[in-house]
Amino acid sequence: MMPVRFKVNGESRELTLDPRTTLLDALREHLHLTGTKKGCDHGQCGACTVIAGGRRINACLSLALQHDGDAITTIEGLGTPDKLHPMQAAFVKHDGYQCGYCTPGQVCSAVAVLDEIARGVPSHVQADLLQRPQASNIEMRERMSGNICRCGAYSNIAEAMADVAGGRG
Numbered sequence: 001m002m003p004v005r006f007k008v009n010g011e012s013r014e015l016t017l018d019p020r021t022t023l024l025d026a027l028r029e030h031l032h033l034t035g036t037k038k039g040c041d042h043g044q045c046g047a048c049t050v051i052a053g054g055r056r057i058n059a060c061l062s063l064a065l066q067h068d069g070d071a072i073t074t075i076e077g078l079g080t081p082d083k084l085h086p087m088q089a090a091f092v093k094h095d096g097y098q099c100g101y102c103t104p105g106q107v108c109s110a111v112a113v114l115d116e117i118a119r120g121v122p123s124h125v126q127a128d129l130l131q132r133p134q135a136s137n138i139e140m141r142e143r144m145s146g147n148i149c150r151c152g153a154y155s156n157i158a159e160a161m162a163d164v165a166g167g168r169g
């Protein structure tokens, strides 16, 4: 067993874990933050997406110990039912979900994607890597391609993202 300390949703947390514990299991099973979902548990669906150190990651592909000292944001840390994050509010407004299982991962990814675009992080669909990326529909769809939705809410998710991005999509 090994100790790990990280800040989750602004709160310092300390756990003693089997070193093989994934970040996803640490969040769900040890910290009881069950908003982050386990879909495939091997990096194919994006349901487990959280923001760690400012970057979106698949929590199922990452060991908790790798995040010692990191600041981690899960869906519980983005907003509350009374005070939704603008992306959560946009998902509600645009009906960006059906069953909701993929939604926490979609929302965390969407928030981080708009941040990536604002920071000028390039993508595969960018025609000119020297130009700053725009929050276009194709950019957002490419960057969200790791988040699978079995219900097929993709168009509404893209609309929600475009709304938060200021209609630029």
Ligand code: FES
Pocket: 037, 038, 039, 040, 041, 042, 043, 044, 045, 046, 047, 048, 049, 058, 059, 060, 061
């Ligand atoms: S549960 Fe992590 S990618 Fe599917």
Ligand code: FES
Pocket: 096, 097, 098, 099, 100, 101, 102, 103, 148, 149, 150, 151, 152, 153
């Ligand atoms: S809303 Fe059901 S899987 Fe996406």
